[in-house]
Amino acid sequence: MDSEESLTAQLGEGALAQHRPEPEAREERPAGAFVHQISVSGFRGIGAEATLKITPFPGITVVSGRNGSGKSSFAEALEFALTGQSYRWRNKGAKLWQDNWRNLHSPDPCSVSVEFAVEDSTTTSIGAEWAAGAELGDAKHWSQVMREKQQEGVSALGWTNAIEIHRPILSYDEIGGLLDQEPSKLYDALAKLLALDEIQDAEARLDALFKQKSQPGDMAKAALKQLKSQVQESDDPRSAELVKLLRKRPPNLDAVAELISGSTSGAESVVVRLDAIANTVGPDVQHAAALAASLRDALSTSRGLADESMRTAELRADLLRKALEFHSADAEPAACPVCGEGTLTADWAEHTRAFLETEQGQLAMYSEARAQVNQLEQQARALLTSVPMVTAIDGAELTSLPAYQVAQAAAAQIPHTVEGLPSYLESTIPAVQASLDTLRTEATELSAALRDSWAPIATATLAWLGLERDAQQSTELVDRISKARNWVRNHSGELRNERLRPISEGARAIWSQLRQESNVEISDIALEGSRNRRRAVLQGTVDGQETSALSVMSQGELHALALALFLPRATAAPSPFRFVVLDDPIQAMDPAKIDGFLNVLTGIAKNRQVIVFSHDDRLPTAIRQRSIPAQLLEVRREQGSQVTVKFADVPARRFVDDARALVSDRTLSDDVRRQVLPGFFRFAIEAAARQAFYTQRSLHGDKQIETEELWHGATTTADYISLVLETMAGTTPSVTSWCKLRPHRGTSVGIATRGFHHGAHVSHADVNDLKSTVDDILATR
Template identity: 45%
Template sequence: MEGIEPGDIVQAEQSVQESILQLLDADSELDDAARDVVLGALAEVVDQTECTASTDWSPTYLTDITVSGFRGIGSTAKLDLHPAPGLTVISGRNGSGKSSFAEAVELALTGSSYRWRGKQTLWSESWRNLHKPNPCALRVGFTREGSGPIRVGVDWEPDADLSDRTLWTQREGEPPTDGIDSLGWARSLELHRPVLTYEELGRLFDGGPSALYDALAKLLGLEVLSAVEKRLASDLKDAKAVRDAADHARKRAITALTSSDDERAVHTVKLLKKHVRPLDDIQAVVTGAGHSELEVLRALEMLGETELPLVEDIEACATRLRAAAEAIRRNEMEMVALTAERVDLLHGALEYHSRAGETDCPVCGDGRLDAEWTERTRTAVVEGEAAVAEYRSAAIDLERARAEADTLTLRLQPLVAVDGVELSALDEYNTAAERARTVPADHGACAEHLETALLDAVSIAETLRDEAAAALAEREDAWGPLAAEVAAWIPQERRAQQLDSQFRSINAARTWATKQAADFRNLRLKPIAAQARQIWSELRQESNVDLGDITLTGTATKRKAVLGGSVDGEPTHALSVMSQGEQNAVALALFLPRATSVESPFRFVVLDDPIQAMDPSKIDGFVRVLTQIARTHQIVVFSHDDRLASVIRETGVDARLIEVIRESGSKVRTRLNIDPPGRLVSDAFAMIQDTKLAEEVKGRVAPNLFRMALESAARQAHYARQSTTGTSRLAAEERWQAAKTTRQRLALAVLGDEKADVTSWLHARPSRKNVLDIGNAGAHGQVGKLSKADVRDLEAVVADIVGTR
């Protein structure tokens, strides 16, 4: 195929990821953070699509197709295929059942048939074979590199509907498993569908530019970037939703807090209105850890926690004070002083006695300091000391009682008013506390003061403390719901602040993905478009339409595929000036590169009747395209006539030709399709040897077989000669049609000119004139009895003609 080297059509392609990475590398304006966001979204999307663990990329070929009771096939019919690269053409007339094999593969792999889309009623009523509807089953065999044979089966119960089928997969040596998911082909069937029918070719452009856009987008994997963009848009939406929710909650909290006169509410509103909200400070307020900064609450807490003198301590102090004062009164100072002097004097006398011994009193001279005096004196000293000790103890007790009284009264310090809080007992308390702190000097009056003024002040203080606690509790009750609302907002705001730093990167990444969509589409399309133009250059033989750039533009409802081109050099939209056959050829040109992509595990392509609307010149180009693809892929083509097989035979292309034959009762069989002249010779042999057939019938029918065999051989030789000389298919077809008689067609085949005289060629071998006379006689009446020798002559002449180049 001129212009296309082997492997060009199935050249290695960039993966979707590689295409996106190429665009990222080419963009120097995108910062690293946004680039990382794109890569992260791409990795997630790819994990969910192309790189799933269930995808199996092992190269796979078709081995056979078996059909029973389905569509045009009644009794079980099997089509054996060669599971290797190469071209196989299955020919059969319309209604022969050949398409039933193609539909079997399509149904087994995809669960539907493109041919019957939009015809569900007709399809549901006519999918079973009329002559032998049961058993109804499909079997498709595959071989996969690295594993044994695989068989996919579809079974229907006798009364089951089309959709009520059992689909299963079986590997060699293993039990069947439900469905075909275990094969890992789901993604590949979406992107690299290996079956294409004439109906699909014809409808590819029916939906207009947007439908073609969708078809190409799926083939090119464009949904990956679209999925990345959608993922980024979703992330952006999520981030914005989190921020919006946090801001909405903050505004609600501010509204609620503004209606409160609680200083915590006022303080929190100030914090909430800051551009950067100090979450730790706000949390400290709502949890109570920040009360030290809140004067009213702290004042109420201090009032509520005020420690007051205990009543029992006050009463005990008053009792001790009275007792000490009474003891002091019993020991008058004067008595104590005299007693002290006497004791001192006696101590001196005793000291004198201890040194001087028994002697007269040194003071008066009358008394005598003897033993009796000593004993008496010592007793008096002890009694005197006891009285002094009692007095001194009473004095200490009194001093301590007075100090305790002072301490108790001083504990009631004046308290200041709390802003905004009405405490009715505050003034009364301050008055009572001041009065209680004014302690009388008289000990008895002091005791009385404690039991009256101090106890009254303590009672009022308790009332004040209860009022403060109640005011604090009231504020806490009102603050609780407000604090809870703010507390619920804090984690939302934390999450929003975390996403705020990512929002810019996500937004930049999404903007990049949106802007790169067109470049990505055309980057992905570029190699496919180039291959499509190469293929079209072969298929467009004798067409004035040249295929130009193929582009995908727009988005959403404005998306469209544009096929540029020209007619006789004048630019135009290609599709608008193409015939149906040309449109089918373009559809093939677009389909084949993706179906044969190196990213596909399918190393086979099934084409059902692709040449139906093609003129002969395009069939030549089509064969050249298939021949190149067949170097790397198994190409299976179903054709309703012998035109494709004829071109293959005439051009000497290496291909396997199979014929589908339908007999009565929907019995279908396949056989190798030898060349048509040889088949006609075989039919002539069969007729001559048929003992049940009347000689009259043989004489009337057999000559026609002779003539048809001669003309078929001449046609094959003619096209082979024209092909080797570079003559266009259309010109070769016109010359053939211009030759009207068998003799003219023989002249065209062996001499290259339908007007040439073939007499010498005919007489060169007796068999040649013999078989031509038999063929011509059939057109004018009966001939004599024919023999096997006559058919042998026909066989030899056909071989001579076909061998002519």
């Protein structure tokens, strides 16, 4: 279910099936981001630049202020910097948002920026800036890790998908809209959180791959059906052989290929032999005529030179040459060896040589004529013997074959004497060529006729062979894909509910705290159906009666339920965000649910930074009444959109105020004050130390789990102060030395330690020393 590439690797040739590893007993959390500060200028209700600083570690921060004070502008700035939009204005009309996003009094410069403290990293910032006169959509988004180059957009941080899935920011409008939409929208929201789109994507990938890999098989089946119909209508003898081969399952593809190629087909060999006849080359008629004329001329020339006198001259020349040899052998003139009467003198020899030169020219002409006759005779006989023989073909009737065979046989009766060859060439060769041309034409037409009846079947069979081979090769793969697809389909519901279970349990647990006096109890949260029939189902009971929870809930209950569904999604372990931002979450809550809501926030704040924007003072009041450690900030808006932020309450300073109130309370006995007041000193110093320690380590990029281990490993007030000093200095300084630097520190720490165990008298001056000591510790941030 990972990706297209993963599926390809799984099904690749020779690939082995891979299995997801079993989850380890302890899952490491991803590095998380805490909000440290939000700076805004010229945006929404904030004119000149204003900065909201928040302690970047787990805990509750409440940002309060009346309507129009600018507090929600900080929340919208954070949302816009992260997502590039605002849920509140997205659903209230684009024109209203676009016309009112710039501040009326100070529209320029216009920018928003958010600084995060990131675990196991360093400070990271994101923001958006607008040039003068620029439209909302022209914002330049950026991100930057400290000491690194600023990047365009926020995608470089790798938070894009997490923002959509875990949605760490939720406004009052979004809380209301979460359950007001059709069930499919809630299904989609939960599906993204649970990564159910992985299941849907896996099913879609398998469907697409099954269709792709099954295509050769489907095409082969369709082609085979059409081929069988075509073969049944053919009278060709090869069609009957093909029908037999196609009936076998699976068919012998090699045998079919041999039939089509003709290696096992008699009918195909007939075509091959007809083609051979059609391509037979006969004697050249023009060449034969030219050869006959040349031979006739050579014979005529030879006859003209070959009379009796030429023969006598030839004998005489031979005799005279021998006489010259005889003369040359004897130094003295000798008598003629033939007649014995004459004398072979030097004059005779000279006269004889001159006579022989004249006779030799005539003899050369005669020899040349005889040589040409012999050469032309050989060519003529070779031409006549080269006339090809053609035999009958079984299964193919050639009506012109007998005529050609007669002409070929006649050409084979070659005359013995050279004188008959010219006329013989002129009479037989044209007859042979004419009959061969007729035979070749008939063979060509018969071959074409045979091919025309078989060619469409052969072509169709070859096409089917290719498809069938592909189909047989992919059969095993298609079977594997089919099994995988069926498994995903059959188990998608199980996978869906398995992933939903922890979210469902978390939502029901939160609802059990939020419901307070509500008589609606959530019994089950399920995702049903798929595609166009998908929906989220929330089953519940009202006074024990089963019903659909959404249909019986009031608006306040729906808001509380939306929070119950949202918070597990926003605080899921894989989220890289260690903060949850809620804008006006208690607006629709009745007083009974606020106490339960505070319980929920307190539980989340153990390992998450919870930031609540609210114009309702009921939440800060409940925090004060229950002495819950929290950072309380107040936003005020002065004339000209001047926005300021001040601490309304810091946990450590709250303990200082409580100590001051006890010192001033005359209704308490001295003994009670001696025993109780040192406890407030200890609580104030340790609360200040915790805030400074967590803030420092968060800004340094230290892991939260390591910070918590160090904090919980300390056991005394001095240990907590030492953690703060060590984080700042990088070494382990002496708490005693730190106390001696300023007298009020030693006094306050002494009351918080020794006085906590043995009691101590506390004066107004001592409370002032406590305030100074707390300020010193907080100032080390």
